[in-house]
Amino acid sequence: EVELVESGGGLVQPGGSLRLSCAASGFAFSSYWMYWVRQAPGKGLVWVSHISPDGDTTTYADSVQGRFTISRDNAQNILYLQMNSLRAEDTAVYYCTRTTFDYWGQGTLVTVSS
Amino acid sequence: ENVLTQSPGTLSLSPGERATLSCRASQSVSSYYLAWYQQKPGQAPRLLIYGASSRATGIPDRFSGSGSGTDFTLTISRLAPEDFAVYYCQQFGSSPITFGQGTRLEIK
Numbered sequence: 563e564v565e566l567v568e569s570g571g572g573l574v575q576p577g578g579s580l581r582l583s584c585a586a587s588g589f590a591f592s593s594y595w596m597y598w599v600r601q602a603p604g605k606g607l608v609w610v611s612h613i614s615p616d617g618d619t620t621t622y623a624d625s626v627q628g629r630f631t632i633s634r635d636n637a638q639n640i641l642y643l644q645m646n647s648l649r650a651e652d653t654a655v656y657y658c659t660r661t662t663f664d665y666w667g668q669g670t671l672v673t674v675s676s
Numbered sequence: 677e678n679v680l681t682q683s684p685g686t687l688s689l690s691p692g693e694r695a696t697l698s699c700r701a702s703q704s705v706s707s708y709y710l711a712w713y714q715q716k717p718g719q720a721p722r723l724l725i726y727g728a729s730s731r732a733t734g735i736p737d738r739f740s741g742s743g744s745g746t747d748f749t750l751t752i753s754r755l756a757p758e759d760f761a762v763y764y765c766q767q768f769g770s771s772p773i774t775f776g777q778g779t780r781l782e783i784k
Contacts, residue, residue, distance in 0.1 A: 607764055609773035666720035
């Protein structure tokens with residue numbers, strides 16, 4: 563069974579950092595593009611970043627470019643999102659999903675507040 | 677950026693009625709790259725339709741998708757109580773990937 567489990571969210575002060583993880587199981591993780599999508603409280607879905615199967619190609623939304631870094635460990639089947647210089651507007655539930663968008667994690671909440 | 681505009685913002689219907697949700701793109705989208713999702717409070721999005729018209733695994737046949745180019749439609753033929761939720765369209769054929777703002781389907 564395909565499963566995606568995010569972790570690493572929490573409360574952080576503006577300017578701080580967090581690293582999110584997404585543990586994947588039940589499919590050939592190393593064959594899939596992987597994505598991060600976020601949803602601010604009461605708002606819609608927003609794509610954040612994605613990464614190629616081999617990790618060589620990464621793409622970011624303008625709003626996080628230069629602050630967030632996506633990466634993956636294909637040996638451990640884990641997707642990461644390193645988030646630096648966090649802002650209040652980064653407050654959201656962060657979901658990971660795969661190429662076909664057919665499976666999503668349950669999400670992890672990031673709250674940026676002093 | 678390909679902006680997706682969903683209408684209406686809120687749709688109030690009764691169980692058993694037919695729902696028609698619209699998604700209009702500011703630029704043409706290949707049907708292959710157009711998807712629809714359902715989201716309930718506190719849950720992750722659930723893929724309903726991919727390739728504009730193909731139902732995802734386990735999705736009831738009361739859900740159907742249609743359209744091409746810049747105009748796409750999600751139709752729910754006979755609303756079941758569990759269908760009341762927020763629905764999003766998405767395009768991933770051009771960067772950045774974009775979602776519509778959502779249509780809230782509520783019980784009348």
